[in-house]
Amino acid sequence: VVQEIHIFPSLDSTNAWLLAQPNHCFGICLAEEQTAGRGRRGRVWQSPKSGNIYFSLRWCFEQVPAHYACLGLVVGVAVAEALAEYGLEGQMLKWPNDIYYQGQKLGGILLQTAQPLQQVVIGIGLNTGMSLEAGASIDQTWCDLSEIMQQSIDRNRLIAAILRQLIPALQAFPQFNLPNFKQQWQRWDWLDQQPVQVDTGRERWQGIACGLDEQGQLQVALADGSRRAFSSAEVSVRQL
Ligand code: BTN
Numbered sequence: 001v002v003q004e005i006h007i008f009p010s011l012d013s014t015n016a017w018l019l020a021q022p023n024h025c026f027g028i029c030l031a032e033e034q035t036a037g038r039g040r041r042g043r044v045w046q047s048p049k050s051g052n053i054y055f056s057l058r059w060c061f062e063q064v065p066a067h068y069a070c071l072g073l074v075v076g077v078a079v080a081e082a083l084a085e086y087g088l089e090g091q092m093l094k095w096p097n098d099i100y101y102q103g104q105k106l107g108g109i110l111l112q113t114a115q116p117l118q119q120v121v122i123g124i125g126l127n128t129g130m131s132l133e134a135g136a137s138i139d140q141t142w143c144d145l146s147e148i149m150q151q152s153i154d155r156n157r158l159i160a161a162i163l164r165q166l167i168p169a170l171q172a173f174p175q176f177n178l179p180n181f182k183q184q185w186q187r188w189d190w191l192d193q194q195p196v197q198v199d200t201g202r203e204r205w206q207g208i209a210c211g212l213d214e215q216g217q218l219q220v221a222l223a224d225g226s227r228r229a230f231s232s233a234e235v236s237v238r239q240l
Pocket of ligand 1: 012013014015016034036037038039040041043045053054055056098107108109110123124125126
């Protein structure tokens with residue numbers, strides 16, 4: 001299904017590059033560094049040339065999928081499974097789609113829809129060679145796969161594992177079934193049954209995270225016994 005693979009020494013952002021190529025349905029773009037790497041919620045994704053993975057895939061669904069809001073969760077699970085295939089143990093997903101290892105961020109996922117809307121660019125950033133020096137300006141606690149595994153990372157092998165997981169997951173996504181997916185999600189759900197604080201920008205909520213609701217939103221049990229669900233667009237979550 002993948003038609004083209006483009007690898008650049010340097011780009012502003014692999015997501016931005018694919019978004020600007022309307023004829024590259026099913027294209028892949030990788031860069032050794034990004035000068036304007038983007039994270040979720042308008043943040044910068046520090047993207048030095050130090051052996052990390054900056055990867056984007058443009059995918060075209062035949063129609064706008066019914067469960068589009070769950071796509072990021074599906075991509076997260078594919079990356080977690082690919083890391084397992086590569087030999088890592090202990091990776092977790094922090095809802096909606098941060099990749100964590102022992103409480104530190106190992107990677108992130110940024111989805112951007114293109115025009116027409118059934119096209120999406122899936123961006124994956126993974127710290128596979130982030131030196132202390134290169135990562136000094138990152139404003140979250142982070143970790144690096146080569147440090148964790150005590151060996152240099154074969155990025156080609158890891159990216160191949162990601163594609164082996166991701167492409168079948170995307171092909172199956174139009175028939176997405178949330179009850180089935182919930183079981184898969186639970187295996188990687190780092191926040192499950194943990195105390196969390198959810199910030200919506202206007203309000204701050206505290207409670208116990210308890211998995212996904214029927215739309216793939218994060219469910220939080222509040223102190224008064226009620227449950228509230230949060231969509232990924234509206235909130236940032238941290239473990240307490
Ligand atoms: C996040 O956790 O905030 C998401 C980070 C996503 C980073 C990747 S790196 C490849 C692709 N290109 C970008 O500019 N961002 C994504």
